[in-house]
Amino acid sequence: MADLFGNDAPPAPAREDAPRDDAPLADRLRPRTLDEVIGQEHLTGPEGAIGRMVNAGKLSSMILWGPPGTGKTSIARLLADAVGIRFVSISAVFSGVADLKKAFAEADRMAQAGQKTLLFVDEIHRFNRAQQDGFLPFVERGTVTLVGATTENPSFALNAALLSRAQVLILERLGHDALEALLARAEALESPLPLTPEARTALIASADGDGRFLLGQAETLYNAGLSEPLDPQALAKFLQRRVAVYDKDRDGHYNLISALHKSLRGSDPQAALYYLARMLTAGEEPLYVLRRLVRFASEDIGLADPQALTQCLTAKDAYQFLGSPEGELAIVQACLYCATAPKSNAAYAAQKAAFKAARETGSLMPPANILNAPTKLMKDIGYGAGYSYDHEAEEGFSGDNYWPEGIEPQTFYEPVERGFERKVRERIAYWDRLRAERENTHDPRI
Structure with missing residues (x-):
């Protein structure tokens, strides 16, 4: 079958299950079965989502979401092995539309020959929305079982249409015990690390849950050919400081x-x-x-x-x-x-309530008594009539009405009994009492 450009689709690249002797330590220690994956037993165990799929012999499309170095790529490879289907891997960092078309064309050809394909897309969030939409028909037809890997929140990074067709599985950061088990595997392959027990603990802590980073640091120690064990201070000086994993816009x-x-x-x-x-x-x-x-x-x-x-x-x-x-x-x-500081969200709640009321009653005219009357006409029609100047009133409080006709006085701001707002609450209660006394003696709507 030709690809979408009219050329014969090339065969899928061969899997390299056996890493070279000079491969990085992390590659040489890649798990060979799902049981060997460390730290993700909530997914790979018998009761986990991946464990259940493998036991049933049928995979659904999925998105593996988790921090770097937690086993996303390893799990994808091992899933294909576990159910006996073809594995194809592409990276959104290095691949474009042409690569996707070739992969889908080859998967179509293999499907006609009775061979299913697991398409692993690393860094899937780096494909734009239009490119992500391109996956949909092939996932819906079952041409590929899509396994995407991402370090970004899928809710923000992936199309809703794609998410509706794939199960999101969350990988956890590797804890101390999981990282300790990784180091033990490395030492079984190489030799004991030249570290004091305290430095070993510090090395594990520096990995921040990233197994690949931990193995990289361990390989650096092996390559250095150290003759004496390092304490935590010497280790920090030797390896330098690891920058925290943090995407400022993510x-x-x-x-x-x-x-x-x-x-x-x-x-x-x-x-x-x-x-x-x-x-x-x-x-x-x-x-x-x-x-x-x-x-x-x-x-x-x-x-x-x-x-x-x-x-x-x-x-x-x-x-x-x-x-x-x-x-x-x-x-x-x-x-x-x-x-x-003492806490109160009374101002925040008051803003929301007042803004809502303003949107609903925004055309109401303030009462005439509080309107300025710079012209004779405005005075003649009642602007400013009956306004009481508070500083001349008893106790500096007139108790006038300030609300438009058509809306009853509202309470938006309700101070709490904490901090300075306790005093504010007392003041408002005092003014409310004075206002009620004045309403008993005259109608404020004059």
Whole structure:
């Protein structure tokens, strides 16, 4: 069968199940069966989604979503082996539409010969929406069983139409025990690592759940031919510092800012400072964090502590004056102030309620008594008539009506019994009492 360009479709590249002796350690330690996959037993075990598919001998299209180095590629290869179907792999980083057309044409030809194809697409989120749509007819017809791998949240990175035809399976970051088991496999293949027990623990922690990274670091240690075991300080100096995994415009960005916001709202200064540090050490733009702190000061603190907004704006000024790293201390101070301040979302709730009422009643005229009357005509038709100047009223409060005809007085802002808002609540209650007393003596709608 010819491909979509009229050429004979080339045969699929051969699988290289046996890595060369000089291959990277991570390749030489790739699992050979699903049972050997470490850290994803919730998927590969008998009760897991992948385990059930393999036991049934029938695969569904799926998206493997998880951090780097958690076994996505290995699982895809082993799935094809487990059910006895052809495996084809492409990467969205290096492939384009022509490569996809060739892969689908070859899968069509093999399907007619009775051979099913598992098409593994690494970094599938890098294909644009139109390219993702190109998968749909082939997945629907069963030409291929699609297995996509992504480190990005599929809800944001993939088409809804594609997601509806594939099961999303979440791979977990590798925990300490899983990473320890990987190191044990490496040592069984090579030799014990030249590390003290404390340095070994530090090496595992530095991997941040990434098995491929851990094996790469272990290979670096083997290649160095060290004669004496390294302690944690010597290990850190030898391997240098690993930059945190963090995409400033992707899922990690939103996860961490959400964690920071909720830690602040929950009045946990320690957790808030941790997430702030995570963001700043990973390279987040400090002014972005400051903008979120300013928003938090209004949304979640408000008048419970009016100084919170001032603290955040002052931190912005200090950071712009000093720059990094000195100015980051001002951001920390603002973060801690917000975390330890009394909380109230009364202003935020009041804004939403008032804006809703304004949209629904936006054409109503304010009452004539509070309208200015700069011309004789306006005075003649009643503008400003009966207005009471509050400073001349008893207790500096006239109790006038300020609401348009056609809408009853509303309560949008309800201060809480916390922080400075307790005083605000007392003031509003005092004015409400005075207003009620005046309503008993005269009609305010004059």
